[in-house]
Amino acid sequence: MSEDTRTPLLEFRDINTHYGAVHILKDVNLAIYPGELVCLLGGNASGKSTTLKTLLGMVTPTTGDVVLDGEVVTNQPTSYRVERGITMVPENRRLFKRLSVKENLELGAYLRKDKDGMASDMERIFEMFPRVKERLNQKSGTLSGGEQQMVAMGRALMSRPRVLLMDEPSMGLAPALVQTNFELIQQIHADGVAIFMVEQNANMALSIADRGWVLQTGRVVLDDTADALLVHPELRASYLGDAGGH
Amino acid sequence: MTAATQPNEYVADEPTILPGKAPLDQDWADVAKWGAIGASTMIFVVLSGMLTGLDSRLVIERVFSLGYLAVVWVPLTLGFLVAREEVLEGMASHAKGANEVVSGGIVGALSGAGLSLLILLMDSFDLRDPLVNWSDKTLGLLQFSEDSFFGIVMWAVIGLLLGAIGAGLHLLTPDMRRLVKIMVVTVLFVSVFETFLTDLFKGFGLVFITDFLYAARGGLTIISTIVLAIVAGLVAFFGKGRVKQAQTRINAGAVEGGGRTKANIAMFVIGGLLLVILPIFTGKITNELLANVGIFLLLALGLNIVVGLAGILDLGYVAFFAAGSYTTAILTSPNSPGWSPELPWWVALIVTIGVAALAGLLIGAPVIRMRGDYLAIVTLGFGEIIRLLFLSDWLSPWFGGAQGITNIPPADFGFFEVKGTDPRSVFYLVLALSAIAIYVSWRLERSRMGRAWMAIREDESVAEAMGINTVNVKLMAFVVGAVLASFAGAVFSAKVGSVFPSSFLILVSIIILVVVIVGGMGNIPGVIVGAVVLIGVLGGPKQPGLLQEFSEYKLLIYGALLIFMMLTKPEGLVPNARRTRELHQDEFLQDAWLRKQVDEDEEASEAELGDGPTAGAPA
Numbered sequence: 001m002s003e004d005t006r007t008p009l010l011e012f013r014d015i016n017t018h019y020g021a022v023h024i025l026k027d028v029n030l031a032i033y034p035g036e037l038v039c040l041l042g043g044n045a046s047g048k049s050t051t052l053k054t055l056l057g058m059v060t061p062t063t064g065d066v067v068l069d070g071e072v073v074t075n076q077p078t079s080y081r082v083e084r085g086i087t088m089v090p091e092n093r094r095l096f097k098r099l100s101v102k103e104n105l106e107l108g109a110y111l112r113k114d115k116d117g118m119a120s121d122m123e124r125i126f127e128m129f130p131r132v133k134e135r136l137n138q139k140s141g142t143l144s145g146g147e148q149q150m151v152a153m154g155r156a157l158m159s160r161p162r163v164l165l166m167d168e169p170s171m172g173l174a175p176a177l178v179q180t181n182f183e184l185i186q187q188i189h190a191d192g193v194a195i196f197m198v199e200q201n202a203n204m205a206l207s208i209a210d211r212g213w214v215l216q217t218g219r220v221v222l223d224d225t226a227d228a229l230l231v232h233p234e235l236r237a238s239y240l241g242d243a244g245g246h
Numbered sequence: 247m248t249a250a251t252q253p254n255e256y257v258a259d260e261p262t263i264l265p266g267k268a269p270l271d272q273d274w275a276d277v278a279k280w281g282a283i284g285a286s287t288m289i290f291v292v293l294s295g296m297l298t299g300l301d302s303r304l305v306i307e308r309v310f311s312l313g314y315l316a317v318v319w320v321p322l323t324l325g326f327l328v329a330r331e332e333v334l335e336g337m338a339s340h341a342k343g344a345n346e347v348v349s350g351g352i353v354g355a356l357s358g359a360g361l362s363l364l365i366l367l368m369d370s371f372d373l374r375d376p377l378v379n380w381s382d383k384t385l386g387l388l389q390f391s392e393d394s395f396f397g398i399v400m401w402a403v404i405g406l407l408l409g410a411i412g413a414g415l416h417l418l419t420p421d422m423r424r425l426v427k428i429m430v431v432t433v434l435f436v437s438v439f440e441t442f443l444t445d446l447f448k449g450f451g452l453v454f455i456t457d458f459l460y461a462a463r464g465g466l467t468i469i470s471t472i473v474l475a476i477v478a479g480l481v482a483f484f485g486k487g488r489v490k491q492a493q494t495r496i497n498a499g500a501v502e503g504g505g506r507t508k509a510n511i512a513m514f515v516i517g518g519l520l521l522v523i524l525p526i527f528t529g530k531i532t533n534e535l536l537a538n539v540g541i542f543l544l545l546a547l548g549l550n551i552v553v554g555l556a557g558i559l560d561l562g563y564v565a566f567f568a569a570g571s572y573t574t575a576i577l578t579s580p581n582s583p584g585w586s587p588e589l590p591w592w593v594a595l596i597v598t599i600g601v602a603a604l605a606g607l608l609i610g611a612p613v614i615r616m617r618g619d620y621l622a623i624v625t626l627g628f629g630e631i632i633r634l635l636f637l638s639d640w641l642s643p644w645f646g647g648a649q650g651i652t653n654i655p656p657a658d659f660g661f662f663e664v665k666g667t668d669p670r671s672v673f674y675l676v677l678a679l680s681a682i683a684i685y686v687s688w689r690l691e692r693s694r695m696g697r698a699w700m701a702i703r704e705d706e707s708v709a710e711a712m713g714i715n716t717v718n719v720k721l722m723a724f725v726v727g728a729v730l731a732s733f734a735g736a737v738f739s740a741k742v743g744s745v746f747p748s749s750f751l752i753l754v755s756i757i758i759l760v761v762v763i764v765g766g767m768g769n770i771p772g773v774i775v776g777a778v779v780l781i782g783v784l785g786g787p788k789q790p791g792l793l794q795e796f797s798e799y800k801l802l803i804y805g806a807l808l809i810f811m812m813l814t815k816p817e818g819l820v821p822n823a824r825r826t827r828e829l830h831q832d833e834f835l836q837d838a839w840l841r842k843q844v845d846e847d848e849e850a851s852e853a854e855l856g857d858g859p860t861a862g863a864p865a
Contacts, residue, residue, distance in 0.1 A: 056711055058707070058710060058711065077715065078710055078711060078713060079713040079714070079715050081713075082711075082712065082713030083713060087711075087712075088711045090707070090708050090711060094705050094707075094708045096700065096701050096704035096705060096708070096709075097704060097705075098700075098704055099700055099701070099704060103697065103700070106697065107697060107698075107701050107709075107712055107714075108712060110694070110697075110698065110701075110712050110713055110714055111712075111713040155712075159712070159713065
């Protein structure tokens with residue numbers, strides 16, 4: 001990674017995070033470059049969610065810095081970071097269920113003031129997900145799982161992010177939808193948005209990612225290209241299962 | 247009803263009707279369950295004293311009192327409920343007949359038997375000590391002034407008949423059922439609201455109507471009951487088509503866009519004009535009632551923003567009401583113990599608003615970082631702390647302790663004076679402030695802030711992740727709520743003329759909350775209806791309502807209503823149009839989805855039959 005001379009879009013510098021006395025993240029270093037698709041793998045309680053919360057500013061690290069496009073934002077609130085291009089698609093979609101699809105999308109653009117830009121972004125989202133347009137005035141809680149995922153992604157895209165954080169995008173989706181979902185992620189990525197994905201489905205995630213990290217009890221234990229990770233013996237044994245992919 | 251223009255149009259098939267069940271083909275466990283519920287409800291009503299306490303209030307002259315009404319609705323309702331069949335779309339239903347009447351009758355008879363049992367027990371044991379209403383008077387009323395055997399038999403028979411009638415309502419066509427319902431409701435309405443209607447008709451100089459309707463000792467006469475039922479039936483019968491037409495027209499407008507808003511604005515203007523004109527004709531009782539409704543409406547509108555929109559369960563809301571009342575009292579009353587600037591009311595109102603906003607910030611700031619249950623408990627504590635501060639000896643040099651602050655002058659606007667002895671003036675003031683509060687709520691709901699509130703209500707963490715500064719936005723909800731409560735407080739001071747810590751009990755917070763919940767959280771028309779129905783009809787914590795006879799059971803009814811609403815209509819009495827549409831869409835999608843599922847299964851099984859068992863890929 002050191003050979004990369006570009007400025008990282010988003011960076012963790014020696015991050016340590018505690019919840020009370022519990023040490024969650026231990027000296028974590030991450031760097032996401034513009035337009036990359038990277039994934040963070042790890043089992044339960046490995047610190048994946050804390051990583052996302054720290055990136056977004058919902059948790060403040062004890063030591064270390066979060067750097068956004070060269071600017072240290074460690075002590076800046078979430079709203080500041082969202083305004084500068086980080087957005088999250090939360091685990092299990094978590095739409096505002098009793099609000100309409102339209103209201104959900106509008107809330108994604110909460111911090112934006114340019115009405116015209118918002119309208120054209122909404123059009124772009126409709127192009128990407130025609131189903132969302134059909135359901136525009138429907139209460140979002142009544143949508144199917146796949147549709148909800150589209151709305152959740154659309155909502156995140158409404159803030160015009162430079163890097164999209166995705167928390168377990170395939171969680172709770174039917175197997176057939178997981179594939180579609182990863183295609184959507186690739187589609188967004190092809191639009192030039194950097195994607196930082198936290199996933200349990202290591203095979204699927206690595207198959208579309210450029211690079212990946214493996215987090216174990218709060219420490220980064222593996223850091224390599226996706227292709228290298230896919231054939232990494234330890235990772236194969238612990239996450240991918242011996243049989244490997246399909 | 248509005249599904250017609252939804253993208254995926256779907257017309258429901260007529261439900262299949264199966265032949266009726268045999269009379270004795272009953273779900274006996276269910277019948278027994280409803281019977282037991284009925285019996286215990288009736289015993290509870292009698293022992294809580296409603297039968298005795300409300301007996302002197304007649305519904306129909308000499309025949310039927312409010313006390314008996316409080317009892318006999320039970321078998322009728324339960325008979326109706328037990329015979330009800332829940333038919334989901336696409337499911338077959340049974341033809342209604344003897345089976346339903348039998349089950350209703352049995353449930354009714356079991357319910358009535360509860361009172362028969364009570365007579366037997368009252369005859370044999372004396373439990374006067376724990377049970378106040380275990381009295382000869384109650385027993386006498388239960389036995390219809392005859393012997394106990396007569397009473398025992400009568401209640402079983404009355405229960406049987408009413409239960410069967412309740413169940414029999416299912417045999418009528420929906421139109422007929424509606425007609426019967428309207429007739430019964432009209433008669434009950436006119437007789438129960440006798441005081442109010444007498445006052446109203448007197449104001450319009452229509453005393454001859456009241457003379458005709460009501461008997462000298464109160465209650466409808468037998469003749470007027472019959473006439474009333476016939477008139478209501480005729481109006482309902484001939485008016486039916488028109489109401490439907492108007493409804494479809496309004497709904498069609500709603501879907502097209504601006505129509506609904508225009509219709510709503512027109513309704514608001516007409517309603518507003520009526521409210522301005524009406525109090526000129528109505529008497530003191532009605533105006534007093536309207537003034538109380540207005541004060542609680544202001545409070546409820548404020549709490550609606552906090553609870554309904556932002557989803558912050560504030561159980562100490564009364565603190566802001568108290569802060570508003572006390573600020574106005576101190577600033578205007580010459581008797582204010584500490585500092586007494588004796589400002590005019592409207593100047594005091596401006597200061598009061600500022601103080602309330604500050605109170606909102608001060609109480610909100612420490613509380614707002616908590617969520618859910620914790621927040622509710624802490625606000626509950628703050629509500630009490632504020633009241634105890636006003637009550638304390640420590641601060642009594644400023645707030646007067648238990649003696650409170652008295653001699654608060656009327657609100658003087660030069661051309662118009664608002665004082666408690668003239669409830670009409672209070673009503674006008676409250677009407678003006680309510681109009682402001684409604685407008686502010688309405689605008690806020692549609693603003694960026696309103697959307698942020700709703701997002702926080704739905705999912706606070708995600709709202710934060712969207713970049714909403716949740717702490718500030720929630721604080722704003724607290725401040726706006728506090729300001730609206732201070733309006734109510736300022737009017738309350740001028741109306742009552744004195745403020746005491748005992749006016750600001752936790753009960754006030756709870757009652758405002760019930761008004762918001764019963765009306766429909768996050769929904770302005772709902773809150774208005776909630777305030778009218780609960781405060782106007784049942785009465786506020788210390789204010790009498792239309793049903794003065796029930797004031798002893800006010801809290802019981804509040805509780806029962808709250809439970810009932812939560813179970814059956816959680817969206818409130820007046821769910822807003824959009825939500826209803828969504829709810830209907832919900833059901834409708836469910837059905838469409840089910841139908842698709844069934845079709846696919848059928849296709850799959852047909853394919854399987856044709857091709858033989860193949861190792862097909864799982865769907």
